[in-house]
Amino acid sequence: MSLLAMSMMIATQGLVIISTIYFLRKVLNSPKK
């Protein structure tokens, strides 16, 4: 696997994982359950 492909995969999947966790944490920490 080339470095470019690896970087693309890690960057994209990382971005999606971080965003998902960020929004779900916001939901779980919200006072409105």
Next chain:
Amino acid sequence: MIYSLFLRINQSIYNMEQNSVSKEAWGSRLGLILAMAGNAVGLGNFLRFPVQAVQNGGGAFIIPYLICFLLMGIPLLLIEWSSGRYGGKFNNHSTPYIMKEMGKSPMWKYVGVFGIFTNIAVVAYYTYIESWSLVYVLHSVFGTFDGMSQSQVAQFFVEYINVFTTSTGIPFEAVFFYVLVLGMNVFILSKGLGGIEKVAKIGMPLLILFGVLLAIRGLTLGTSGQSELFPDANAWDGLNFLWTPQFDTLANPKVWIAAAGQIFFTLSVGMGTIQCYAAYLNSKDDVALNAVSAGFVNEFVEVVLGSSIVIPIAAGYLGLDWVLENAGFGMAFQTMPFLFQQWGEIAAAFAGVFWFGLLFFAGITSSLAMGTPWMGFMKDEFGWGKKRGAWSFGALALIMGLPTVLFYQYGVFDEFDYWAGTISLVVFALLETILFSWVFGIGKGWNEITEGADIKIPDIYKFIIKYITPSLLLLVFLGALFTPYQNEWMININSLWEGNGWNLDDGSIIKNISNAGLRRKLQTLTNEEDIIFLKDKIFFVNMARLMLLALFVFISYLVYLSYQKRLKEKNP
């Protein structure tokens, strides 16, 4: 006459069921988000996304894909969530009256018919795929695929969908399991939102767990799957192709239309299910954070898990060339069981349960959502309780679905998928976006989105929702209407520019209506048997369209009856 009879029957049902009808509501916010994410996460996340990426420039595909997610996906989620909650304020839980309320014109309720029609038509064949997944879970446990070659596994599927053969000893097993799975859906739906929420709370974490386990295998397989037949097989080649950006493809409109289409279908927008789910929110509940969260859970399943299973595992055993040649929906059932066999009997059984279990949960959480618009409509307008709503939905789905099972090989299944599962969604989403942004008004619409919001949606989205999203949807629709020959946009644009006209592909809506592809093929055939088969196919394809049209007219008539009833009750 028919109308008064209908009202009389309905009144007695209404009286009978009034006591059992209580106000529905979601049990928890997380349950709602998981149910919404479950609605969006479907078979397409694992099968359609990686194939689209492979066919449209690998890693470069992700760039238009993410841009379309921000410019079309998120806006459509916001529109549908807020429209649904708005409708709920007026006790409307399905799109005909949600849209009528927003459009302030009785005609909009007939546009809203799409939001019930699509669900019944799609669930009719979607539950068939769910039943395949369930049967394949059982066969994985029983070791049916042990020792089978790849062609034998592929042939097993072909024989399974022939309703006259049996792999379990149960006569007409394809029909039996289809009815069984439809029955499971009806049973859960008859428990109301509580039942759906429970399934989502169990199904979604299991789906993610199964997906993560398979993805780990896909990412670590490397060259360990090489064989004499496929000495160059390498899972990394699959990942490499999937993620290497071919930037030159970004200039190709085909890639952008494919990316917009993928975003559109993966989020389950344009169906009317999101509006229905959101209609059960309280008027002050958040929709912005909920919508974005559910959207990102879907993206996680698609971009992280969906890209790490089928393609790398298939490339790991069969090589990249095989994947590029055979990438498609059939891989799930005709290839994956064979690949799992390479891991040994026990591991193959587990992998089969994980993979087909994952597909089953992805399917059932979506099909359950498809039942709610019909149930919501019948409850709002005719006072039907959960049980009656669920069973009538099941009956309609069965009537529509049996031809897709019995005449699968004649293209009935594909025809339903094309008109109900593809074209209807785009048309409805385009119209609902115009309604929200231009008729209801972006000012009022923006207030609906931001009211009670737990996150700040950037103001730029006001502009995006009003101009960009409808333009993109129009582009997707025109792309389907005038698909150029062999999907070669640049060649056809040049041809048009040089005055040589636009050559339509047989897959375009315009050519499809006249069965141009099938008729052309018919002219080339010489074998009598093939000619008879193709003539039969054209007949069944036309019958499938008539069935869909009849369903649309039937629901429109119910909407008309409900409006007459509302007028009588002075509550239009």
